[in-house]
Amino acid sequence: MIxxxxxxxxxxxxxxxxxxxxxxxxxxxxxxxxxxxxxSPHHWRKKRVGEPCKKLVFYFHDIIYNxxxxxxxxxxxxxxxxxxxxxxxxxxxxxxxxxVFDDPITLDNNLHSPPVGRAQGFYIxxxxxxxxAWLGFSFVFNSTQLRGTINxxxxxxxxxxxxxxxxxxxxxxFFMTRGVATLSTDAFEGEVYFRLRADINLFxxx
Amino acid sequence: MIxxxxxxxxxxxxxxxxxxxxxxxxxxxxxxxxxxxxxSPHHWRKKRVGEPCKKLVFYFHDIIYNxxxxxxxxxxxxxxxxxxxxxxxxxxxxxxxxxVFDDPITLDNNLHSPPVGRAQGFYIxxxxxxxxAWLGFSFVFNSTQLRGTINxxxxxxxxxxxxxxxxxxxxxxFFMTRGVATLSTDAFEGEVYFRLRADINLFxxx
Amino acid sequence: MIxxxxxxxxxxxxxxxxxxxxxxxxxxxxxxxxxxxxxSPHHWRKKRVGEPCKKLVFYFHDIIYNxxxxxxxxxxxxxxxxxxxxxxxxxxxxxxxxxVFDDPITLDNNLHSPPVGRAQGFYIxxxxxxxxAWLGFSFVFNSTQLRGTINxxxxxxxxxxxxxxxxxxxxxxFFMTRGVATLSTDAFEGEVYFRLRADINLFxxx
Numbered sequence: 001m002i003x004x005x006x007x008x009x010x011x012x013x014x015x016x017x018x019x020x021x022x023x024x025x026x027x028x029x030x031x032x033x034x035x036x037x038x039x040s041p042h043h044w045r046k047k048r049v050g051e052p053c054k055k056l057v058f059y060f061h062d063i064i065y066n067x068x069x070x071x072x073x074x075x076x077x078x079x080x081x082x083x084x085x086x087x088x089x090x091x092x093x094x095x096x097x098x099x100v101f102d103d104p105i106t107l108d109n110n111l112h113s114p115p116v117g118r119a120q121g122f123y124i125x126x127x128x129x130x131x132x133a134w135l136g137f138s139f140v141f142n143s144t145q146l147r148g149t150i151n152x153x154x155x156x157x158x159x160x161x162x163x164x165x166x167x168x169x170x171x172x173x174f175f176m177t178r179g180v181a182t183l184s185t186d187a188f189e190g191e192v193y194f195r196l197r198a199d200i201n202l203f204x205x206x
Numbered sequence: 207m208i209x210x211x212x213x214x215x216x217x218x219x220x221x222x223x224x225x226x227x228x229x230x231x232x233x234x235x236x237x238x239x240x241x242x243x244x245x246s247p248h249h250w251r252k253k254r255v256g257e258p259c260k261k262l263v264f265y266f267h268d269i270i271y272n273x274x275x276x277x278x279x280x281x282x283x284x285x286x287x288x289x290x291x292x293x294x295x296x297x298x299x300x301x302x303x304x305x306v307f308d309d310p311i312t313l314d315n316n317l318h319s320p321p322v323g324r325a326q327g328f329y330i331x332x333x334x335x336x337x338x339a340w341l342g343f344s345f346v347f348n349s350t351q352l353r354g355t356i357n358x359x360x361x362x363x364x365x366x367x368x369x370x371x372x373x374x375x376x377x378x379x380f381f382m383t384r385g386v387a388t389l390s391t392d393a394f395e396g397e398v399y400f401r402l403r404a405d406i407n408l409f410x411x412x
Numbered sequence: 413m414i415x416x417x418x419x420x421x422x423x424x425x426x427x428x429x430x431x432x433x434x435x436x437x438x439x440x441x442x443x444x445x446x447x448x449x450x451x452s453p454h455h456w457r458k459k460r461v462g463e464p465c466k467k468l469v470f471y472f473h474d475i476i477y478n479x480x481x482x483x484x485x486x487x488x489x490x491x492x493x494x495x496x497x498x499x500x501x502x503x504x505x506x507x508x509x510x511x512v513f514d515d516p517i518t519l520d521n522n523l524h525s526p527p528v529g530r531a532q533g534f535y536i537x538x539x540x541x542x543x544x545a546w547l548g549f550s551f552v553f554n555s556t557q558l559r560g561t562i563n564x565x566x567x568x569x570x571x572x573x574x575x576x577x578x579x580x581x582x583x584x585x586f587f588m589t590r591g592v593a594t595l596s597t598d599a600f601e602g603e604v605y606f607r608l609r610a611d612i613n614l615f616x617x618x
Contacts, residue, residue, distance in 0.1 A: 047412045049381065065493065076493035078508040078536075079304055081271065081282035082292040086494040096284040096306045098328075098491055100508045100546075102539045120538045120567050121546045122510075124284075126326045127308045134306075134327045136342055136548055138567035151566050151578045153374060154357050155326050155344035166357045166375025168565060169578025171592055175461070176615055180377055203382055203412075206459045206615075253618045255587070285510055287477065287488035288498040302490040302512045304534075330490075332532045333514045340533045342548055359580060360563050361532050361550035372563045372581025386583055409588055409618075 052179065053205035058139065058198050059186060060103045060119040061111045064089070066192055075101035079124075089191055093132075094125035105139060109186050109195060117141040123156070132157045135165060139198075141173070148172020150200065152181055167202060178204040258385065259411035264345065264404050265392060266309040266325040267317045270295070272398055281307035285330075295397055299338075300331035311345060315392050315401060323347040329362065338363045341371060345404075347379070354378020356406065358387055373408060384410040464591065465617035470551065471598060472515040472531040473523045473607050476501070481604065487513035491536075501603055505544075506537035517551060521598050521607060529553040535568065544569045547577060551610075553585070560584020562612065564593055579614060590616040 065073035067087035077086040079098030084090030090097050100122050104115035121137020133156040138149045149172060154165030162184045170177035179202035187195040271279035273293035283292040285304030290296030296303050306328050310321035327343025339362040344355045355378060360371030368390045376383035385408035393401040477485035479499035489498040491510030496502030502509050512534050516527035533549020545568040550561045561584060566577030574596045582589040591614035599607040 047382070047410065049412055067494065076508045078493050078496075078510055079285040079306075079491040080292075081284050081306075082273065084284075086492075095308070096282045098284055098304070098306070098510070100493075100510070100536050100538050102507070102544070118539075120544065122536055122538070124306050124328055126306050126328070127324075132308070132326065134342070134344065136546070136565065138546065140567050140569070149567050149576070149578075151580070153342065153359065153565065153580075154377070155346050155355050157346070164355070164377035166355075166377065168357070168359075168374045168580045169590065169592075171566065171576035171578065175592065176459070176590065178375065178382065180375075180381065204459065206461050253588070253616065255618050285491040285512075286498075287490050287512075288479065290490075301514070302488045304490055304510070304512070330512050330534055332512050332534070333530075338514070338532065340548070340550065359548065359565065360583070361552050361561050363552070370561070370583035372561075372583065374563070374565075374580045384581065384588065386581075386587065 049203070052201035052203055054177075054179075054200075054202040056198075056200040056202075058105050058107065058116070058200070059109050059195055060105045060139075060198065061193070061195050062101055062103045063193050064099065064191070069192065074103045075099050078122075089125070092128040093130055095128040097125045099123050099125075101137070109197070111193075111195070116143060116146065121152075130157075131159050146173055148174045150174045150177065156183060158183075158185060167200065174202075176204070176206040177202045255409070258407040258409055260383070260385075260406075260408040262404075262406040262408075264311050264313065264322070264406070265315050265401055266311045266345075266404065267399070267401050268307055268309045269399050270305065270397070275398065280309045281305050284328075295331070298334040299336055301334040303331045305329050305331075307343070315403070317399075317401070322349060322352065327358075336363075337365050352379055354380045356380045356383065362389060364389075364391060373406065380408075382410070382412040383408045461615070464613040464615055466589070466591075466612075466614040468610075468612040468614075470517050470519065470528070470610050470612070471521050471607055472517045472551075472610065473605070474513055474515045475605050476511065476603070478604055486515045487511050490534075501537070504540040505542055507540045509537045511535050511537075513549070521609070523605075523607070528555060528558065533564075542569075543571050558585055560586045562586045562589065568595060570595075570597060579612065586614075588616070588618040589614045 063072050063074045065076040077097050078100050080090050081096030103119040105117040105119055106113040106115055118140045119137055120140055123133045123135045126132055126134050135156050136153050138151050140149050141147055149170060150167055151169045152165050153168050157163050162182050164180050164182050167179040167181055182199040184197045186197045269278050269280045271282040283303050284306050286296050287302035309325040311323040311325055312319040312321055324346045325343055326346055329339045329341045332338055332340050341362050342359050344357045346355050347353055356373055357375045358371050359374050363369050368388050370386050370388050373385040373387055388405040390403045392403045475484050475486045477488040489509050490512050492502050493508030515531040517529040517531055518525040518527055530552045531549055532552055535545045535547045538544055538546050547568050548565050550563050552561050553559055561582060562579055563581045564577050565580050569575050574594050576592050576594050579591040579593055594611040596609045598609045
C-alpha cells in the first residue's frame, strides 16, 4: 500500500517529536535531580555525607606528671578546683583538673615507635560523677611526609568505647579541613599513662 | 484549500524546530542560571545567608562552687591569677578566673525541669574593667530524642543583652554542623547561679 | 529536478534530527562537565583554594602581669604546673603555664596606636624543650567600621618565623567565616611584652 506523503511525513515528524520530547525529559529530569541535591537555596546547608575525602589513623600517648616522673612525663596538671592539687588528679572523678599535654603521635600502638608528630593542647575533666573530659588540641606534623596541623575540639566522655570530637580546621597539608575524629582508649595504666587511638575522617578537603 | 504536501511537511517541521529551539533555550537558560549561582570559582567563598537549616533553643544552668555548695555546684574555679583564689571569683571583674562546668540543659527556663543534655566545658573571665568571658564547650545529648554533640567557641561579652558565639562543629545528630549561637543571660543570682538561653541557628547541616 | 515530497520531508527531518542531536549533545556535555567539577559526591569535599575572599592584617600586644605591672598588664598567668607560680613564667620553657589575655588590637605595630578591637582568650605553653603554645581566642570588634568577632584556635610553635592557626568561625561582619591566620612575632621584649602580627586570610565568607 502506498502511503500518502503527508501522512508519512507527519508520522516521521511524530517519531522525531517523541524522540525530542523523550530527550528533553531526560535532560529536565537530570536537571531536577541536580537541583534537588545541590543548587537550590538549600545548597549551602543540606550536605550529603558520603565517604570521607581523607581517612587517617594515629595513636597518641599521654604520661601525666605525678611528682616523680618529670623526665618521661608528657603532660601536667596546671589547674585544679579548690579541693585538688597539681601532682595527684583530684577526687570527684578529677572534676576541674586542667591538664596540658605535648604527646608523641605514632602510627601504631607502641609508645616507643618513632613519633610522626605531636598532639599538643589541653584537656579538662568536667564531670563529678563519671570520668568525662573536654579537649582542645592540635596534631602538629613537621616531617617530609606530613606538614601542617589538624585542630580538634569537643567533649570526650572517656568511659564510652568510642566518642566523636570535631575537626574544626587545619593548616598546611590539612588546609581548611573539617571532619570528625573518633577517639577510643587503647590503653589505660593506673592514673599515669593512657593511649588514645584517633580515627580521623575528613569530609572537607581543599 | 488543499496544501502542497511539501509545504505542509516543512510547516510542521518548522513548528517542531521552533518547539525544540524554545525547549533548548529554556534548558540553556536554566544551566546559565545555575552556573551563575553555584559553579563559579567563587562557589566556595561567597555564600548566601538565607534561613538556618535548623533552629534550636535551650537553657543551661550554672551553679558555681563557693566552698559551701559542693552538692549542688555544677562548676568550679580551677585557675585564677596570682591575686585570686578558687572559692571566690577574683576582683577586677574576675579577670583570669578559669571555670570548668558541667551544667544541665533544659528546654525551658526552670532549673528543675528534666535535663535533656549537659553543657560541658570551660569559661574564662578575660577583662579587667568589665565582665567578659571566653567560652569553649559542648552541648552533649544522649537520649532517644537527641544524640550527639554541638561544639561552641567564642567571646561572651556577658553584659550585652545578646552576644553571638560560633558553632564550630558537631557529631551524631549534629554531624559536621556549623552556625551561630546567640546567648542571653536569662537569670543571674548573686555570684553563684546564672542561667543562659542559647538560640542556636545552624547554617550548615549534613 | 523535482524531489519527491517524502524524500524532501525525510531529508529536512534528518537535518532537524541532526540539529537536535547536536544541541542535546552540547547540553549533555555541559552537564557532564559540571558534574565533574561540582555536583558529584565529591562536591562537598574537594574544594579549590583560590584567592581569599577577605584579607586582614592586625597587630596585637600582650603585656603579661609580673607582680609589679598591674596597671598596664593585659594578661596574667592563671594556671601553672606544680613547679610554677603565677607571677613568673615557669621553667621548662614555661610548660604548663596558662595565660588569659585581653590585648589591644592595632592596625600598625605601635602599642600606642588607637586600638580597633580586643584580642581575648588564652594561651597555654605546652612543650618542655622549646617555646610552643596553644591558642584559643577571639578578635572582638565593636566600632562603626567593624563589628563582630573572629574566632581562632590552633598550635603556635612560636619560635618559627611564621605559623598558621585556624579561623574556626565568626559572627557579625565575620558571620560564619573560616580561614587561616598566619602569626609572626613582631616584637619580643624580655618576658613581659610581645607583639604578634596576624595576617588573616578568609576563604569562606557569607
